[in-house]
Amino acid sequence: MEKANLFINGEACSVANTFAVVNPATAGIFAEAPACDESHVNRAIEGAAAAFNHWRLDILQRRNALNKMAEAIRENSEAIALLLTQEQGKPLKQARSEVMTSVMQIQLAASTEMPQEVLQDNDQSLIKIIRKPYGVVAAIVPWNYPVSIAMGKVATALIAGNTVVLKPSPYTPMATLKIAEVTQGIFPAGVFNTLSGLDFLGVQLTQHALVRKIDFTGSVNTGKKVAAAAAPDLKRITLELGGNDPAIILPDANPGKIAKALFWGAFTNSGQVCVAIKRVYVHESIQAALLQELAALANSTPVGNGLDDNTRLGPINNKAQFDRVNSLVSAAKQHGARVVAGGSALNQGYCFQPTILSDLRDDEAVVAQEQFGPVLPVLSYRDVDDAINRANASHFGLGSSVWSENTEHATVIAEQLEAGTTWVNQHLALSPIAPFGGAKWSGLGAINGKWGLEGATQMQVINVKRV
Ligand code: NAD
Numbered sequence: 001m002e003k004a005n006l007f008i009n010g011e012a013c014s015v016a017n018t019f020a021v022v023n024p025a026t027a028g029i030f031a032e033a034p035a036c037d038e039s040h041v042n043r044a045i046e047g048a049a050a051a052f053n054h055w056r057l058d059i060l061q062r063r064n065a066l067n068k069m070a071e072a073i074r075e076n077s078e079a080i081a082l083l084l085t086q087e088q089g090k091p092l093k094q095a096r097s098e099v100m101t102s103v104m105q106i107q108l109a110a111s112t113e114m115p116q117e118v119l120q121d122n123d124q125s126l127i128k129i130i131r132k133p134y135g136v137v138a139a140i141v142p143w144n145y146p147v148s149i150a151m152g153k154v155a156t157a158l159i160a161g162n163t164v165v166l167k168p169s170p171y172t173p174m175a176t177l178k179i180a181e182v183t184q185g186i187f188p189a190g191v192f193n194t195l196s197g198l199d200f201l202g203v204q205l206t207q208h209a210l211v212r213k214i215d216f217t218g219s220v221n222t223g224k225k226v227a228a229a230a231a232p233d234l235k236r237i238t239l240e241l242g243g244n245d246p247a248i249i250l251p252d253a254n255p256g257k258i259a260k261a262l263f264w265g266a267f268t269n270s271g272q273v274c275v276a277i278k279r280v281y282v283h284e285s286i287q288a289a290l291l292q293e294l295a296a297l298a299n300s301t302p303v304g305n306g307l308d309d310n311t312r313l314g315p316i317n318n319k320a321q322f323d324r325v326n327s328l329v330s331a332a333k334q335h336g337a338r339v340v341a342g343g344s345a346l347n348q349g350y351c352f353q354p355t356i357l358s359d360l361r362d363d364e365a366v367v368a369q370e371q372f373g374p375v376l377p378v379l380s381y382r383d384v385d386d387a388i389n390r391a392n393a394s395h396f397g398l399g400s401s402v403w404s405e406n407t408e409h410a411t412v413i414a415e416q417l418e419a420g421t422t423w424v425n426q427h428l429a430l431s432p433i434a435p436f437g438g439a440k441w442s443g444l445g446a447i448n449g450k451w452g453l454e455g456a457t458q459m460q461v462i463n464v465k466r467v
Contacts (some may be wrong), residue, residue: 008048010189051190109155135163243398259293265427325373397439
């Protein structure tokens with residue numbers, strides 16, 4: 001049984017209680033993680049608040065420490081990736097790549113300059129904007145990309161001069177705790193703390209008076225609770241929330257050419273990606289051809305334990321989500337949906353067949369809600385304006401895409417979609433040089449580059465009258 005150590009305020013900390021971490025590929029418990037309580041939350045936040053006074057002062061020290069952090073993660077990447085596959089389910093190759101992405105995120109953050117802007121500089125006056133860290137940042141993370149989401153938040157907050165209390169999801173604490181362990185001693189005590197435990201820790205973090213900023217990624221429902229918890233104290237928030245991304249396939253698209261990119265745009269990480277394709281609107285003239293291509297891919301993609309070399313799609317991460325996906329698919333079938341591929345669970349852990357559905361109404365739950373699993377509803381349209389309206393008829397607005405042989409025409413349609421990011425002839429192609437954030441209920445604020453740094457800092461205008 002795997003066990004993890006806990007460090008708070010730079011010290012090893014014994015925790016009386018533990019909670020079980022399940023390997024979704026087997027549905028068996030593979031690890032015990034420390035179950036922190038309110039006393040640990042207080043200790044971590046108070047340590048982080050005390051450390052802030054010095055940490056904020058010296059960006060060279062911060063660059064140095066972040067580069068060392070990246071190196072420590074790189075040196076231990078195989079152990080971290082193995083934990084990640086066992087707790088999250090994703091194939092080991094993808095777990096390795098998630099860990100290495102984090103190394104790059106941290107290195108990139110270490111080399112960034114803080115945004116500064118001079119608005120006016122003349123004989124009479126100097127007006128400039130500087131950016132200052134908030135103080136203690138609570139970073140709260142979901143279970144789908146536990147390492148890269150956590151490290152993106154931590155690196156951005158730390159380079160900006162904040163200190164951090166990080167809370168992974170109770171489903172996926174182990175790789176994050178390993179990172180906390182292998183980076184011990186790199187940061188001054190209190191600068192970077194990791195707490196594992198159940199959801200109530202998130203509630204306590206969002207309510208604590210010493211937390212000045214909450215950087216949250218998770219579901220829309222929890223995001224709204226975080227916003228409500230932050231409101232009485234006007235804590236700053238960044239919310240990266242759920243999505244129900246539409247992909248519109250124009251009549252001139254070539255099904256054979258685009259099917260693979262569409263399939264992986266929907267099924268990467270077994271569909272457990274905030275910004276995966278979750279609904280396809282295809283022109284009726286090419287629907288049958290596209291369904292045939294997608295079904296062939298679904299039927300030939302090996303699903304199973306992420307530790308097996310052959311596996312391309314791992315299980316659904318947890319029992320609650322597995323049951324939810326199962327019931328969304330069952331309801332759709334009962335309401336007359338056609339199962340074009342897959343359609344049921346496999347007899348192995350929380351594995352589910354990659355499933356393609358058609359003949360559905362837009363108000364069917366598997367279409368209207370974020371299904372967050374290996375299921376793709378494919379709907380047809382006749383008139384492109386109708387497809388645009390249906391794609392936009394959602395509270396979600398994270399990503400979307402338009403597919404066509406005519407990229408100029410597709411780009412005109414892309415601009416009519418309501419989303420934080422819209423791709424043309426691709427999906428899920430996140431770029432580190434572009435901001436990423438949601439429209440409507442999919443989020444507030446953005447991550448990456450100067451936009452991420454602006455979210456991690458308070459602006460201050462300095463207005464000098466020259467005498
Ligand atoms: P979740 O909202 O259930 O949990 C996310 C985190 O919040 C966990 O660490 C959880 O312990 C914590 N939490 C739970 N209740 C809380 C509360 N009341 N206050 C504070 N924290 C609380 O989400 P999940 O099921 O772990 O993740 C899946 C969701 O995350 C999906 O909706 C997905 O789209 C979304 N997501 C969004 C992005 C993005 O960048 N927009 C990225 C990844 C995942």
